[in-house]
Amino acid sequence: MTRSKVLKVAGLTLAGLLVLGAGAAGWAYWHLDSNIKSVDINQALGDDRPAEGVRTPSAGVSESPLPTGSVNILVLGSDSRSGQENQALGGGSSTGARSDTAMVVHIDAGRKTATIVSIPRDTLVTRPSCPLKSGGSTAVAYNSMFNSAYEVGGPVCAVKTVESITDVRMDHYVEIDFAGFAKLVNALGGVTVTTDQNIDDNDSHLHLAAGTHHLDGTQALALARTRHGIGDGSDLGRIGLQQKLVKALLTQISSTNLLTDPARLYSVADALTGSLTTDTGLDSISELVSFGRSVQGLSAQNVRTVMMPVVIAPSDANRVVAKEPAASRLWASLR
Template identity: 40%
Template sequence: MSKRRAPKRKASRARKPRQHTVATVIATSTLGLALATGVGVTTVYNHLNGNLDVMDVANQLTDRPEKVDVSGPMEPLNILVMGSDSRDGEGNDIDGLTGGGQRSDTTMILHVSADRERAFGVSLPRDAMVDRPECTTEDGEKIPGENPAMFNTAYAYGGPACTIQTVEQLTGIRIDHFVDIDFGGFESMVDAIDGVEVCIPTTVDDPAHDIYLEAGTRELEGREALAYVRERYQLSSNSDIGRMKRQQAFVASMANKLVSADTLSRPDRLVSFLNAATKSVTLDPDLDSVGKLSDLGLQFRNTGLNKIRFITVPIAAYEPDPNRLVWTSDADALWDKIINDEPIGADLSEGVITAAKPQGGSTGDGSGDKGGATSEEEAEQLAANGLCT
């Protein structure tokens, strides 16, 4: 059973606010690499490149949607992020789902605007009932489609390729890149930056799944962090919906930690994080090197943390089975916004989480969220999802 770590208290200093960007992490990481090794950046880059797994699924994708021409200095990007995991093996059965090999825990469409000034991730529930299209395996064999089928069966049957095929057919969105993240390396990524801060509204004591998390705001490391993003039974009143929101909040908080002084001033943490991250991802051929990933990251130089937002596809209960979900008709409006690279308004931003405010609620940044303090209704919604203000 995990023991509580005492909250870290740091003296606050008055200083001029500044807008952190993704480019800050990229530039400082490069400097960190140089400082951390006496043999130079090139050797470390080669090591990190050697960590990367690359998968070409282009020949497995059919009937792909065309991209719409939009105005802007660059082409908008749609990146499909998949978090996959195996519960087999000692210590991996945190949520009681041992067996079945690799499965999809998290799927998110990350849309990056043509002007690179805003980005948002849309989480897709794994238990949503959808029309899964026919897919093709790496060996050219056909995987029959199914309707209705749980969304995450696409990954279980056909991995990243079938998941991309399913998302493209359901949404009409052309996926430009994909990133498949193995949660097996998740603990190392969190430990590399000395933990990630979360706020837990109520203590979780779940001996059946070996999870114990004390209430309060504190930094979680390693296994505790993995338990936090996987927990399905006590922390939220709506199982996988709450878990998705906590995963969004955790990713947002991790982004916040990466641009903090605690990380940027520590080359050892930067190198450790990059080493753990590159060991944990599978990428498409257009992102097959640290250099290409850095080039992509530098395109975010104007993207502040308050412009990196996370939402969930509009969903409702699936009538034949209340334990399952279904996308609502409002999802079509969301896909149209992404296809045409348009900002998402308040009507599609319920429960938005930003990297600037990882716990969710109001940001007051004029991007469609309500300004001011978090309302009682918002606080109740956060609590229902296992979050707090």
């Protein structure tokens, strides 16, 4: 489920730490910083990637100017982390990792508007050869499900596969796990979502009548994973719910005054950093703060959510393929 705007919360972290006092602030900063896990995507993939976009600093004199250029972020919701909490919420084991949700978040130059593009996990793609941590590489796979990239090669292969089908450079990578997402929603006080139809999904354990509901973390996660209780039961219907949830989360974040509640601020920051795996460009509190400051003018009203255009795959009625030339036009608009 994606969720790059959530990183804006990190921009408030330092203000909260100041309230905690010098000693406690030092421990809290260390704890939040050490929470974050990272993967060196750039080193793993080398130079065989789409070109980087132009990065421009903000105007004015500053020791650490904020970037204002466009940026693309691959956001994955994953069941890859084992443990009691994730298993209780439906997560997989460490040997059965899958990317349950995939979104490319494009933030425009100036960082005041953004487009979030969902990629259906059932999309058939050509999965490129990906380097493995153990050495060697995976074989090229044709007509492979998109979410298999994460399963066979982790974040590195997920990024390489997205770049190969979009020809768009992923400047950053962000992954959030099941338990962490639920904790984050709870720390924010829940999230309010309006559904257009009844949801009755025994697999996700979510049963909601059409209308407006205030969901806790477990319910919000179930909404993001629901597919069998809506529409034709495909992944495409679930993407619509996920996009509603993204907008609702952005609204909840912007309406929650964390600066006046240090305890909640720390709870949100702890939930966020504890659930993240990022690329090495976002794997510290200072980097998250800088990124958060750079998008502080971005509001939920200026975030557009779309899905990569797809059609039913000729080879399998239960799978989809990119609809051309519409998909290529969409990706070209993000370069």
